[in-house]
Amino acid sequence: MRLLVTGRDGQVAASLLAAGQARSGVEVVAIGRPELDLARPDTIIDVIAGAKPDIVVSAAAYTAVDQAEDEPDLAFAVNATGAGKVAEAAARLGVPVIHLSTDYVFDGSKAGAYVETDVPAPCNAYGVSKLAGEQMVAAANPRHLILRTAWAYSPFGRNFVKTMLRLAVDRDEIAVVADQWGSPTSAVDIANAIFYVAAMLHPGTSFSSFGAYHLVGTGETNWSGFARHILDTSLEFGGPWARVRDIATIDYPTKARRPANSRLSTAKFTATCGWTAPEWQQSTREIVSRLLNGQTGHASNM
Numbered sequence: 050m051r052l053l054v055t056g057r058d059g060q061v062a063a064s065l066l067a068a069g070q071a072r073s074g075v076e077v078v079a080i081g082r083p084e085l086d087l088a089r090p091d092t093i094i095d096v097i098a099g100a101k102p103d104i105v106v107s108a109a110a111y112t113a114v115d116q117a118e119d120e121p122d123l124a125f126a127v128n129a130t131g132a133g134k135v136a137e138a139a140a141r142l143g144v145p146v147i148h149l150s151t152d153y154v155f156d157g158s159k160a161g162a163y164v165e166t167d168v169p170a171p172c173n174a175y176g177v178s179k180l181a182g183e184q185m186v187a188a189a190n191p192r193h194l195i196l197r198t199a200w201a202y203s204p205f206g207r208n209f210v211k212t213m214l215r216l217a218v219d220r221d222e223i224a225v226v227a228d229q230w231g232s233p234t235s236a237v238d239i240a241n242a243i244f245y246v247a248a249m250l251h252p253g254t255s256f257s258s259f260g261a262y263h264l265v266g267t268g269e270t271n272w273s274g275f276a277r278h279i280l281d282t283s284l285e286f287g288g289p290w291a292r293v294r295d296i297a298t299i300d301y302p303t304k305a306r307r308p309a310n311s312r313l314s315t316a317k318f319t320a321t322c323g324w325t326a327p328e329w330q331q332s333t334r335e336i337v338s339r340l341l342n343g344q345t346g347h348a349s350n351m
Contacts, residue, residue: 050074050075050076050103050104050247050248050251051076051078051100051101051102051103051104052065052069052075052076052077052078052102052103052104052105052106052243052247053078053079053080053097053100053102053104053105053106054066054077054078054079054080054105054106054108055079055080055081055085055087055105055106055107055108055109055135056079056081056108056109056110057079057080057081058081058205058206059108059109059110059112059205059206060201060202060203060205060206060208060236061106061108061149061201061203061236061239061240061243062079062081062106062108062109063203063205063206063236064203064205064236064237064239064240065077065079065106065108065240065243065244066079067205067240068237068240068241068244069244072244075244075247078100078102080096080097080100081109084096085097085109086131087109087110087111087126087127087128087130087131087132087134087135088123088126088127088131090130090131090134093131093134093135093137093138094134094137094138094141097135097138097139097142098138098141098142101142102139102142102144103144103251103252104139104144104145104146104147104247104250104251105135105136105138105139105142105144105145105146105147106146106147106149106243106247107132107135107136107146107147107148107149107186108149109127109131109135110127110128110132110149110179110182111123111124111127111128111175111178112175113175114153114173114175114303114305114307115303115304115305116304117173117174117175117178117305118173118174118304118305119304121174121177121178124174124175124178125177125178125181127178128175128178128179128181128182129178129179129181129182129184129185130185131182132148132182132185132186133182133185133186133188133189134189135148135186136148136185136186136187136189136190136193137189137190139190139192140189140190140191140192144192145190145192145193145194145250145259146186146190146192146193146194147193147194147196147243147246147247147250148182148183148186148193148194148195148196149196149198149239150179150180150182150183150195150196150197150198150261151175151176151179151197151198151199152197152198152199152200152231152265152308152311152313153171153172153173153175153176153179153308153311154169154170154171154176154179154180154183154197155167155169155170155171155176155308155310155311156170156171156172156176156308157172157229157307157308157309157310157311158170158308158309158310159310160310161312162269162312162313162314163263163310163312163313163314164263164314164316164317165197165260165261165262165263165317172306172307172308173305173306173307174305175305183195183261187260187261191259192250192259193259193260194246194250194259194260194262195260195261195262196239196242196243196262196263196264196318197261197262197263197264197313198234198239198263198264198265198313199231199232199234199265199311199313200231200232200233200234200265200266200275200311201234201235201236201239202233202234202235202236202333202336203235203236203237203336204237204336204339204340205236209233209272209275209276209279210279210333210336210337210340211340213276213279213280213283214279214280214283214288214289214337214340214341216291217280217283217288217289217290217291218289220291221291221292222291222292222293222294223276223280223291223292223293223294224293224294224295224296224300224301225272225273225275225276225293225294225295225296226271226272226273226296226297226298226300226301227271227272227273227274227295227296227297228271228297228298228309229271229272229298229307229308229309229310229311230269230270230271230309230310230311230312231265231269231270231271231310231311231312231313232265232266232267232268232269232270232311232312232313232329233266233270233275233329233332233333234264234265234266234326234329234332235266235326235327235329235332235333235335235336237332237335237336238266238326238327238332239264242264242318242322242324242326245322245324246322246324249322258321262315262317262318262321262322263313263314263315263317263318264313264315264318264326265313265315265326266326266327266328266329266332267315267325267326267327267328267329268328268329268330269312269329270329273293273294273295273296275329275333276293277293278330278333279333279337280293282333282334282337282338283337283341286337286338286341287341288337288341
């Protein structure tokens with residue numbers, strides 16, 4: 050089975066590349082800029098066709114949430130128009146597309162965990178672009194799985210876990226927002242879920258439950274609770290540690306508004322696909338250990 054993943058440097062793409070090397074019968078090919086540039090739709094169709102994939106994983110995205118407030122057109126071009134073209138390319142080849150989306154399609158005003166039937170209402174430009182991308186992907190390819198995830202971290206790229214470990218090297222105390230809630234999600238777990246579901250989409254299978262799903266780590270916390278677990282785990286392994294001081298969102302102003310509630314129910318994905326992510330604490334522990342030991346894995350790129 051040949052998986053084509055868009056992007057090379059993103060957390061999910063890098064996790065797929067690293068994990069794919071240990072899986073027999075699976076070839077992961079990552080294509081990114083300049084060969085494939087989501088901001089240039091003319092580069093997409095032919096490049097994907099040339100890779101001859103069995104499944105396309107649409108992971109590349111514009112992810113600079115605050116910067117998107119100043120560059121909404123570019124965010125839309127990449128996350129909406131570009132993503133739609135990726136799905137169209139897969140449809141032309143007669144293969145399914147797995148598209149990565151985000152909790153930011155919701156405004157965070159719901160009291161409980163969001164389910165797939167909740168009406169999206171993004172509260173920032175990034176969320177608007179990602180919601181439009183979902184719609185364009187669905188319109189371009191009926192054989193689509195849209196996986197909404199949240200609070201991603203991994204041994205690769207820039208993320209919250211790496212930031213906490215870096216800040217703890219020379220700070221005694223770190224102020225972290227305590228009134229935003231969600232489910233920390235390891236990109237390594239996301240990659241494992243994609244491999245799992247890809248086997249269900251392989252040519253010759255009868256999978257027909259296409260649509261949108263939520264895929265996040267099991268359990269929930271706030272950002273400060275996430276930070277404490279990261280740093281306490283680091284201390285246990287002999288790494289840097291700092292105290293965490295709770296602050297409110299209003300005390301840490303950002304250009305783009307963040308949802309106060311990013312909790313996503315994964316019941317539909319579990320019921321349909323039979324896969325559930327590990328508890329977020331367990332996955333965080335594994336990633337912290339890898340980072341402190343320099344075991345980031347190896348991701349080869351096309």
